[in-house]
Amino acid sequence: MRHLLSAADLSRDEAVLILDTAAQMAATQSRQIKKLPTLRGRTVINLFFEDSTRTRISFETAAKRLSADVINFSAKGSSVSKGESLKDTALTLQAMGADAVVIRHQASGAPHTLATAGWTDCAVVNAGDGTHQHPTQALLDAYTARRHLVGAGGTQDVTGRDLAGLHVAIVGDVLHSRVARSNMQLLHTLGARVTLVAPPTLVPVGVQTWPCAVSYHLDEVLAQGPDAVMMLRVQRERMSSAGGGFFPSALEYTRGYGLDARRLAGLPDHAIVMHPGPMNRGLEISADAADSPRSVVVEQVANGVAVRMAVLYLLLSGTGPATSAGDEVADESGTPEKVGTGA
Amino acid sequence: MSRLLRGASLLGGGATDVLVDEGRIVALGTDARDARADVVDADGLVLLPGLVDLHTHLREPGREDAETVASGTRAAALGGFTAVHAMANTSPVADTAGVVEQVWRLGRDAGWVDVHPVGAVTVGLGGERLAELGAMASSAARVRVFSDDGKCVHDPVLMRRALEYVKAFDGVIAQHAQEPRLTENAQMHEGVVSAELGLAGWPAVAEEAIIARDVLLAEHVGSRLHVCHVSTAGSVEIIRWAKARGIAVTAEVTPHHLALSDELARGYDPVFKVNPPLRTAEDLEAVRAALADGTIDIVATDHAPHTREDKDCEWAAAAFGMTGLETALSVVQATMVDTGRLGWSDVARVLSSTPALIGRVADQGRPIAVGEPANLVLVDPTARTLVDPAAQATQATNSPFRGRELPGRVVATFLRGRPTVLDGRPCDETVEVHA
Numbered sequence: 001m002r003h004l005l006s007a008a009d010l011s012r013d014e015a016v017l018i019l020d021t022a023a024q025m026a027a028t029q030s031r032q033i034k035k036l037p038t039l040r041g042r043t044v045i046n047l048f049f050e051d052s053t054r055t056r057i058s059f060e061t062a063a064k065r066l067s068a069d070v071i072n073f074s075a076k077g078s079s080v081s082k083g084e085s086l087k088d089t090a091l092t093l094q095a096m097g098a099d100a101v102v103i104r105h106q107a108s109g110a111p112h113t114l115a116t117a118g119w120t121d122c123a124v125v126n127a128g129d130g131t132h133q134h135p136t137q138a139l140l141d142a143y144t145a146r147r148h149l150v151g152a153g154g155t156q157d158v159t160g161r162d163l164a165g166l167h168v169a170i171v172g173d174v175l176h177s178r179v180a181r182s183n184m185q186l187l188h189t190l191g192a193r194v195t196l197v198a199p200p201t202l203v204p205v206g207v208q209t210w211p212c213a214v215s216y217h218l219d220e221v222l223a224q225g226p227d228a229v230m231m232l233r234v235q236r237e238r239m240s241s242a243g244g245g246f247f248p249s250a251l252e253y254t255r256g257y258g259l260d261a262r263r264l265a266g267l268p269d270h271a272i273v274m275h276p277g278p279m280n281r282g283l284e285i286s287a288d289a290a291d292s293p294r295s296v297v298v299e300q301v302a303n304g305v306a307v308r309m310a311v312l313y314l315l316l317s318g319t320g321p322a323t324s325a326g327d328e329v330a331d332e333s334g335t336p337e338k339v340g341t342g343a
Numbered sequence: 344m345s346r347l348l349r350g351a352s353l354l355g356g357g358a359t360d361v362l363v364d365e366g367r368i369v370a371l372g373t374d375a376r377d378a379r380a381d382v383v384d385a386d387g388l389v390l391l392p393g394l395v396d397l398h399t400h401l402r403e404p405g406r407e408d409a410e411t412v413a414s415g416t417r418a419a420a421l422g423g424f425t426a427v428h429a430m431a432n433t434s435p436v437a438d439t440a441g442v443v444e445q446v447w448r449l450g451r452d453a454g455w456v457d458v459h460p461v462g463a464v465t466v467g468l469g470g471e472r473l474a475e476l477g478a479m480a481s482s483a484a485r486v487r488v489f490s491d492d493g494k495c496v497h498d499p500v501l502m503r504r505a506l507e508y509v510k511a512f513d514g515v516i517a518q519h520a521q522e523p524r525l526t527e528n529a530q531m532h533e534g535v536v537s538a539e540l541g542l543a544g545w546p547a548v549a550e551e552a553i554i555a556r557d558v559l560l561a562e563h564v565g566s567r568l569h570v571c572h573v574s575t576a577g578s579v580e581i582i583r584w585a586k587a588r589g590i591a592v593t594a595e596v597t598p599h600h601l602a603l604s605d606e607l608a609r610g611y612d613p614v615f616k617v618n619p620p621l622r623t624a625e626d627l628e629a630v631r632a633a634l635a636d637g638t639i640d641i642v643a644t645d646h647a648p649h650t651r652e653d654k655d656c657e658w659a660a661a662a663f664g665m666t667g668l669e670t671a672l673s674v675v676q677a678t679m680v681d682t683g684r685l686g687w688s689d690v691a692r693v694l695s696s697t698p699a700l701i702g703r704v705a706d707q708g709r710p711i712a713v714g715e716p717a718n719l720v721l722v723d724p725t726a727r728t729l730v731d732p733a734a735q736a737t738q739a740t741n742s743p744f745r746g747r748e749l750p751g752r753v754v755a756t757f758l759r760g761r762p763t764v765l766d767g768r769p770c771d772e773t774v775e776v777h778a
Contacts, residue, residue, distance in 0.1 A: 086657050107659035107660060108530075108540055108541040108611075112611045113658070131543075178541060205537075206544075208535075
């Protein structure tokens, strides 16, 4: 694995390796001294063109726990806001000797361009690009689902296991969601069955080729007894005319697609409720659901650090033990270079 | 000085000799004899009338960093063209007699091809009020094609007025069919690939809805309508229906929409970002079939040069457009001739005579016959060319065909008997002498 650009680039074995490595990382995080020497002397740059305090802090924590030097580069107030191009930013970071760039960008494909345009030889980690991908979110969601839903709810060792047989409903603004795209692909790769649930206006044209089912009716999907329900953030401005007019009102959205107390009560006993955050309480998820014992929202955040440690470790350390185990590391051929080729 | 093209395959047919003198074709076949003539060995070469592009962006005035009239028309000559229509979206916009005359003079001074400026339909391409179409028509540039290309004349009343108004001087409105509300922030064709890439979709209906409206408007007011860069199967169906009804609509397709599909966006390489966007394989097949059966009348390049900085960036930040003048004939050969869908006489029709008719350019796109102006191009259809943007005459490097091998090569181009290209190389000296 040279870069992590898209959840679609991961094979089943690569994805499981990341989850297993994350489990080892998580085990170290209950120690009193949480810091590992693994990436001492390596430099990780958090290049954030879009505000995202949560994701940036998660990556920063992950890199620091591995003893990497971390530099935060925020587009706001930097040369980027003065018109510096992505190319020049990349060349600058390259000249400063970065080993990995964690990039968040509002333009779909920007991490791909950064990784393939020849501007830098850093490892590139996509921390969310436009409405395209957010692969570490999908990995931490898969990690969380595996902990709860595989191996008798955490009582057995799940090393090496995938998510075969699970049914996950992803509910909300699929059209604009990189979380939905990443999760749908990774869950499929790991053997889970996915149903996307959204009003028709928030389902992309072209969805028919995706390896998942699509439903416009949340209650019908919940009646199937999914193992996990993943609620997506819905931006309120999507209902205004200027925002695209995707749905008539917040109330109507909540009636049709919100996870409220009634819908929560109908879930199977073992089912979990997930949300990538930040939540719109009262819109896509009620306080009852967000704060219920089924909710793993806070745990998702904690698992994010472990998963990002695993990703940085696997990308940067080459081979060698992470925490005394897990010395199997995917080689470069695992991630195909997707350069534009002829038709 | 007279010139004898020896053994040229006339429109891909039998070999014949062509004698050119004083800018005209003076003899054909066995009559073509002149001991003092310069002889061009045209054995194995196909002779076509000089190509006419109804849709070129020369960028001057305003964006001389991307292309100039001189560099763009030199590229045109190398592509086999003897006339190009320069689109109006320059800076300042070509919406007055002054600007169109400036572009026309720059073309005449450069001397590579005839430059026919396209006039803007609305002031500043603003889509709010008509530009002085009559003044441009009666200027030295004699504008007959009007277009807000790059933007759609989306106001239906304004479009109706424009269609009606240009009847006074036999003009035509060339519409860039793009419903603006359906394409806000759109990045690529809306479908399977856009869904996966997370790039905002550009639905086919945004093109088709405007074409449907405009053919009905053209019918209602009895005007000529030309549809720029048709890219979807649905557009083809609407134009086919309109033609069957007798509506005076003509349509063009670009080489890139004949050859390339939206799958190319997968690498997020902005060289494949273009307006209208590359469509699906089904659309490619539909526009090829439409060009073959005459539903689409012509091929026009939509040559759109951009600076490197406008393409060397993330997809969403990149400019729309591709170069095309120097690859157009090869792409048409690859997609239409070598596949058996068009003969060389059809190529002459879609790349020369019909675009000249639509643009009301009297002395271009003429038959290869005695007494006609010697606007001619010799093509070697057996040659293969590796596309290298750095080696092209256009100032820009945004060719979507870079690195590909294409069939055919322009060997010589003659503008009123004067060579602008010989042995595949631009005749810089001759052109300067005659400038």
